[in-house]
Amino acid sequence: xxxxxxxxxxxxxxxxxxxxxxxxxxxxxxxxxxxxxxxxxxxxxxxxxxxxxxxxxxxxxxxxxxxxxxxxxxxxxxxxxxxxxxxxxxxxxxxxxxxxxxxxxxxxxxxxxxxxxxxxxx
Numbered sequence: 001x002x003x004x005x006x007x008x009x010x011x012x013x014x015x016x017x018x019x020x021x022x023x024x025x026x027x028x029x030x031x032x033x034x035x036x037x038x039x040x041x042x043x044x045x046x047x048x049x050x051x052x053x054x055x056x057x058x059x060x061x062x063x064x065x066x067x068x069x070x071x072x073x074x075x076x077x078x079x080x081x082x083x084x085x086x087x088x089x090x091x092x093x094x095x096x097x098x099x100x101x102x103x104x105x106x107x108x109x110x111x112x113x114x115x116x117x118x119x120x121x122x
Contacts, residue, residue, distance in 0.1 A: 021059030043075030
């Protein structure tokens with residue numbers, strides 16, 4: 001599945017994501033972020049995740065990148081309405097800020113398995 005990105009230049013801007021945010025689709029989000037974050041007046045940013053079905057470490061890096069630009073401006077980045085599988089990934093990342101994985105591939109495999117379990121109700 002691909003990723004659909006919709007940007008509403010409101011105050012704050014809202015980036016809605018539909019589909020999968022992974023290694024293959026993260027570069028597309030990075031390009032969108034380049035355009036949004038280029039405006040120094042943007043100090044708040046919202047990612048609408050209600051229809052995001054899958055999130056890998058590449059997607060997490062996009063969110064972190066946005067925070068690294070917005071927070072020094074005194075702003076905030078918000079992730080709203082994540083589906084249960086995506087919320088699980090976000091919770092895992094919060095729980096292990098230093099990381100315990102030997103590679104990005106190992107982290108992606110772990111996140112994939114956690115999302116699969118949540119989708120299957122385990």
